[in-house]
Amino acid sequence: MRHDFEGPMIRVVDLVSHYGERLILNHVSLDVGAGETMVILGGSGAGKSTLLRHIIRLERPTSGHVYIRDQDACCLSEERFNLLRAKMGMLFQSAALFNSMTVEENVALPLRELTHLEDSTIRIMTRMKLELVGLGGVEDYMPSELSGGMKKRAGLARALAMDPDILLFDEPSAGLDPITAAGIDSLILKLKHAFMMTIVVVTHEMASAFVIADRITVMHHGEVIAIGTPDEIRANPHPRVQQFLNRTPEIETAEAPAYLRPSEGRPS
Amino acid sequence: MQAVSQIGQSVIDALAYVGELASLSARAAGFTFLAPFRGKSMRLGRAFSQAMDVGVRALPILSLITFFIGLILALQSAYELRKFGAINFVASAVAISMTRELGPLITAIVIAGRSGSAFAAEIGTMKVAEEIDALEAMGLNSVKYLVVPKYLAMLVMMPCLTLISDLAGILGGGLFEIWQLDQSYFTFLFATRDALVMRDIWTGLIKSLIFALIITKVGCYEGFSVQGGAEGVGKATTSSVVVSIFLIIFADVVFTALFYYTA
Numbered sequence: 001m002r003h004d005f006e007g008p009m010i011r012v013v014d015l016v017s018h019y020g021e022r023l024i025l026n027h028v029s030l031d032v033g034a035g036e037t038m039v040i041l042g043g044s045g046a047g048k049s050t051l052l053r054h055i056i057r058l059e060r061p062t063s064g065h066v067y068i069r070d071q072d073a074c075c076l077s078e079e080r081f082n083l084l085r086a087k088m089g090m091l092f093q094s095a096a097l098f099n100s101m102t103v104e105e106n107v108a109l110p111l112r113e114l115t116h117l118e119d120s121t122i123r124i125m126t127r128m129k130l131e132l133v134g135l136g137g138v139e140d141y142m143p144s145e146l147s148g149g150m151k152k153r154a155g156l157a158r159a160l161a162m163d164p165d166i167l168l169f170d171e172p173s174a175g176l177d178p179i180t181a182a183g184i185d186s187l188i189l190k191l192k193h194a195f196m197m198t199i200v201v202v203t204h205e206m207a208s209a210f211v212i213a214d215r216i217t218v219m220h221h222g223e224v225i226a227i228g229t230p231d232e233i234r235a236n237p238h239p240r241v242q243q244f245l246n247r248t249p250e251i252e253t254a255e256a257p258a259y260l261r262p263s264e265g266r267p268s
Numbered sequence: 269m270q271a272v273s274q275i276g277q278s279v280i281d282a283l284a285y286v287g288e289l290a291s292l293s294a295r296a297a298g299f300t301f302l303a304p305f306r307g308k309s310m311r312l313g314r315a316f317s318q319a320m321d322v323g324v325r326a327l328p329i330l331s332l333i334t335f336f337i338g339l340i341l342a343l344q345s346a347y348e349l350r351k352f353g354a355i356n357f358v359a360s361a362v363a364i365s366m367t368r369e370l371g372p373l374i375t376a377i378v379i380a381g382r383s384g385s386a387f388a389a390e391i392g393t394m395k396v397a398e399e400i401d402a403l404e405a406m407g408l409n410s411v412k413y414l415v416v417p418k419y420l421a422m423l424v425m426m427p428c429l430t431l432i433s434d435l436a437g438i439l440g441g442g443l444f445e446i447w448q449l450d451q452s453y454f455t456f457l458f459a460t461r462d463a464l465v466m467r468d469i470w471t472g473l474i475k476s477l478i479f480a481l482i483i484t485k486v487g488c489y490e491g492f493s494v495q496g497g498a499e500g501v502g503k504a505t506t507s508s509v510v511v512s513i514f515l516i517i518f519a520d521v522v523f524t525a526l527f528y529y530t531a
Contacts, residue, residue, distance in 0.1 A: 056405050078409065085407035096402035098394075110406045113413070162406075 007070055009034045009166060009198040010055060015064035017050060017222075024050045026222040027064070034165075037192050037199040039209040041244065042219035048202045049093070051219070052168050055200065056090055057081055068166070086114055089159030090168040095151040097143035103130070103154050104139035110161045129157040133187060149180035156187065167191065169201040173208050181208060188212050206245065218244065285511075292411070292492070293485045296419050299412040314417040322383040322418075323425030327432065330378050334433040337374055338362055338440025346444070355449060359456050360463030362441030367468045371434035373520060376479035379426065380512040384487035387418055388508035391491025392501040400492075415488045419481075426480035427473045434472065471527045478523060479516050486512040 008031040017025040024047045032038045040048045053059045054066055057073050066073040068084050076084070097106050107126045111117055117125070130136055133153040143151060152172060159167060172188065173181035185208050191197050192212070203209055209216055209230075216233045218226040218241050226236045233241065242248075345361040391414055394400050403410045442456045451459075490508040494500040 053401075058401050058404060082407035082409070085405060088405070088407075090402070090405040092398045092402060092405075094398050096398035098399055098402070099397065110408070113408055114406070158402075158406075 007067075008032055009036075009069060010200065011065075011067040011070075012051070012055070013065045013067070015051070015054060015066065016062045017047075017054060017059060017064075018062050019050075024222050025054070025061075028219075028222070028224050030217060030224065030227070032198055032200055034198055035192075035196045037188070037201065037212055037214045038217060039213035039215075040200065040202045040217045040219060041204065041206070041209050043204060043244070045221075046219040047222040048219050049170055052090075052170055052200065052202050056085060056088055056168060086110070086162050087164050088166040088168065089156075089162065089164035091152065091155045091159050091170065091172060093171040093174055095143075095155035097151060097154055097158070099143050101143075102139065103135070103141050103143065103146070103157075106143070106154060107158045107161050110158065114162065125161070126157075129160050130154070132160065133157045134183075149176050149183065152176065152184060153187070156184075160191075164197070165195075166198045167200070169199070169203075171203055172201060173203065173205050181205065185211050206247075289485050289489055292415070292489050293419075293481065295411050296415045296485075296488075299409070299416045300419055312420075315420040318417045318421035319425050321386075322379065322421050323429060326379060326382055326429060329382075330375060330429060331432055331436040333378060334366075334371065334374055334436040335440040337370055338366055338437030338442075339444055340440075341365060341370065341437070342441035342444035346448070356459065358449070359441065359445055359451075359459035363438050363460045363463045364468055366437035366441070367434045367464060367472045369472070369520075369524070371437055372430045372472045372475040372479060373516070374437075375426065375430045375433045375476060376483065376516045377513055379422075379429065379479075380483045380487075380516065381509055383422070384483040384512045385505045385509050387484065387487030388490040388494075388504045389501055390414075391488055392494035392504045395492065395494045396497055396501060410492075415484070418484050418488060422480040422484045423477060426476045426483075430472060430476040431469075434469070467531075471523075475520060475523050478519050482515045482519060483512050486515065 010030070010032040012028055012030040015025050015028045016023075028047075028051060030038075030051075040051060042048045050059060054061060055068070055073075057066070061074065068088070071080075071084065073081060073084070097103070098109070101109070104123075104126050107129055108122050111122045111125060115122075127136070127139070130139065133156050135150060135153050135157060138146065138150065138154075143154065146154060169188070172184045176184065188199060188201065189212055192199055199212075201209075201212060213230055215227065215229055217224055218233065218236075218238075220240045225238055226233060226241050228236065234245065236242070341362050342358050346355055346358050349355050349357055349361070391400070394403075394414075400410050400414075403413055438460055442453075442460070445451050445456045446453060487508045490504040490511070494504045
């Protein structure tokens with residue numbers, strides 16, 4: 001695959017993000033090369049989903065930069081960035097299908113709105129994408145009639161509609177049974193090998209991470225604590241990484257964090 | 269002292285609200301009126317289906333309500349005019365107050381309750397279900413995709429609905445006059461025609477356009493500002509109706525005064 005730019009497909013540099021007063025991402029830096037599958041691992045509240053939302057600019061950073069194909073996402077106009085977004089696909093945790101439309105209309109929406117293709121062409125492309133994710137024959141169903149796994153697949157078909165070269169997954173296997181989750185994993189592998197896509201997957205499923213990843217980033221409390229190949233991560237001595245790998249529970253601290261403690265001694 | 273600062277704070281909040289409304293409508297107006305001149309295609313399909321929803325499907329309930337309003341107006345004005353032996357003026361009283369004031373106002377209030385709340389609920393639910401994020405992630409502008417068709421539909425349908433309300437109200441008044449006052453159908457029709465001037469109708473229509481803008485922007489803004497889950501959607505729906513009815517009445521005062529002093 002040839003590109004008209006040098007450097008990595010996605011580059012996150014020194015990203016700081018706040019949610020109100022709360023610090024979510026603390027100087028996060030990350031590169032994802034073309035055709036690479038990067039898995040971002042971390043516990044709940046580690047900021048991994050927020051990082052994903054920054055990559056597709058659903059959030060604005062406090063400071064720092066996100067470069068997509070060497071273009072600074074923070075400085076592009078909305079129209080220019082939407083051109084980049086058309087070549088990016090995102091699968092949301094809840095699949096985020098439009099509930100008022102059928103599966104087929106959902107998948108066809110980006111094609112209808114962003115291209116000038118004939119309606120018949122759009123129908124064929126929609127069917128192809130749905131076949132690709134193993135959902136042939138459910139075109140006319142409403143999202144509410146689908147199971148969780150089918151919703152994820154339909155969401156993936158929609159993310160693939162514009163033939164993106166960057167795919168972002170937010171917790172693809174969350175809320176799915178192990179068999180369905182493994183099915184989604186093999187779908188990700190298929191996309192990676194067949195289309196050479198650059199893929200970023202946010203997950204806390206260890207098993208799935210080690211199956212699909214070229215490299216793994218481990219996050220904790222908004223900071224990147226380890227980046228490396230699956231083998232390097234397994235060998236990483238960082239206590240948090242080992243705790244995550246070995247599924248060790250948090251050691252009960254006697255002192256509750258300040259924000260959890262009820263304010264004492266204040267006259268009521 | 270604290271009371272003063274609280275008043276100040278709520279005034280600032282109210283001004284900020286109006287400012288954000290204005291910025292949302294400026295963006296929507298840009299997409300509606302400027303984009304076609306920059307060679308961007310406009311998809312009118314969604315605007316048509318919105319127009320069906322806010323306009324055509326509101327017709328039965330709206331014409332029934334304004335018919336009754338016209339009837340009430342005739343009864344109430346007859347009660348007073350009778351004392352002066354001026355009962356023949358009922359027709360003109362109904363015609364003028366329907367076209368200048370009650371036609372646009374009742375239409376706006378019904379549509380605010382019917383469609384403004386629906387806008388807030390639709391956009392709010394989409395926001396809660398990550399559907400707005402999904403739109404943005406696809407590279408579609410959510411304001412352009414969701415708000416612009418609603419603006420177009422409302423700006424076209426509100427004046428039409430207002431005209432029909434005017435008509436239904438006048439007919440409601442006419443019913444009273446024909447049956448109760450033993451006027452002939454033609455006496456009523458000519459009295460109405462003589463009472464009305466074009467100005468009565470177009471000032472009402474200008475108001476209806478202003479009300480259309482208010483209902484759409486309040487409904488959409490409340491939808492986009494939903495926080496949290498289903499409860500947030502409920503709150504946004506309620507406040508879209510309350511706020512838009514308040515702003516409608518306020519705008520009505522301003523424009524009625526304007527039309528009065530420029531007559």
